[in-house]
Amino acid sequence: MTVYLMRHGEPTYRDTVALGLPGMGAELGQLTPEGIQQAEEAAKDPRIQGTDLIVSSPYPRALQTAAIVSRQIDRPLEVAVGLHEWLPRTDYAAASHADIKESWHEYMRNAGVHTPQDRFPDWETHASMRKRAREAILPYLARTDLETLLIVCHGGIMRALTDQPSLPKIRFCEIMELTPEMIRALNTQESEG
Numbered sequence: 001m002t003v004y005l006m007r008h009g010e011p012t013y014r015d016t017v018a019l020g021l022p023g024m025g026a027e028l029g030q031l032t033p034e035g036i037q038q039a040e041e042a043a044k045d046p047r048i049q050g051t052d053l054i055v056s057s058p059y060p061r062a063l064q065t066a067a068i069v070s071r072q073i074d075r076p077l078e079v080a081v082g083l084h085e086w087l088p089r090t091d092y093a094a095a096s097h098a099d100i101k102e103s104w105h106e107y108m109r110n111a112g113v114h115t116p117q118d119r120f121p122d123w124e125t126h127a128s129m130r131k132r133a134r135e136a137i138l139p140y141l142a143r144t145d146l147e148t149l150l151i152v153c154h155g156g157i158m159r160a161l162t163d164q165p166s167l168p169k170i171r172f173c174e175i176m177e178l179t180p181e182m183i184r185a186l187n188t189q190e191s192e193g
Contacts (some may be wrong), residue, residue: 001141002148003178004048005158006069009035010172011061017097026097027085031064035172042173048059048150051158055140056152057083065173066152075150082136082183086156087124112165126165133160135188141187161186 015027023029031039042048048069054077057068063079068076088095088103097101103120110118112126124132133153140149151161155170162182170176178186 001146001183003137003141003183004051004108004148004150004175005161005178006042006048006065006150006152007041007155007158007170007172008057008059008065008152008171009038009063009068011035013097020175023089023092023095024101027059030060035061035065036068038173039068042175043069044086047173047175048148048178051148051150053078053140054084054145054150054152055080055137057085057154057157059085059154062154063150069150069152080136080140080151082132083151083153083157085154086129088120089122090124090128091122093122108166112159128161129156130160130163133157137161138188141183157179 008039009031011029012025012032015030016026016028031120051073053073054066054070054075056063056077057080058079058081062083068079071081086104086107088100099120103123106118106120107123112129114121117159157169157171158176159165161178162176163185
């Protein structure tokens with residue numbers, strides 16, 4: 001099986017900020033006009049033309065990207081809840097946009113591992129996110145009717161599934177292939193939480 005990961009298009013959080021949505025509500029941003037255009041361009045990528053199934057994160061920015069690609073390449077779309085973005089607070093408590101941003105920078109500085117000096121001690125670790133993402137895609141990896149799978153998700157999930165927590169910035173609508181070794185590791189590895 002060939003598995004491609006695609007990051008969502010450029011989002012805007014203008015409406016979520018204006019509404020003062022805290023916590024998970026802060027993640028409900030949709031694509032900008034540029035993000036829509038990025039998704040339309042990504043749908044032309046020859047690597048994904050033979051995709052059998054598109055699986056998306058439930059967050060609007062990923063789901064909207066996946067819907068655009070699905071429409072363009074005429075392939076079915078499913079949602080896997082476990083592919084949601086990294087959690088700035090594992091207790092799902094309300095976090096401001098500023099705290100989400102700062103805790104993500106802390107996560108990246110620490111390569112996804114907590115340290116005693118953390119200012120934000122409740123963010124989801126790389127190992128925990130990898131375990132969650134792995135569990136979300138295992139049913140798809142086990143399917144024998146799929147030759148090519150496209151997973152539309154988030155940069156954090158892409159880092160988790162490739163097991164590269166310090167991977168530099170992933171561009172909007174960037175597509176990367178999971179190598180056979182990465183797929184084998186996901187199929188056999190018992191990730192630690």
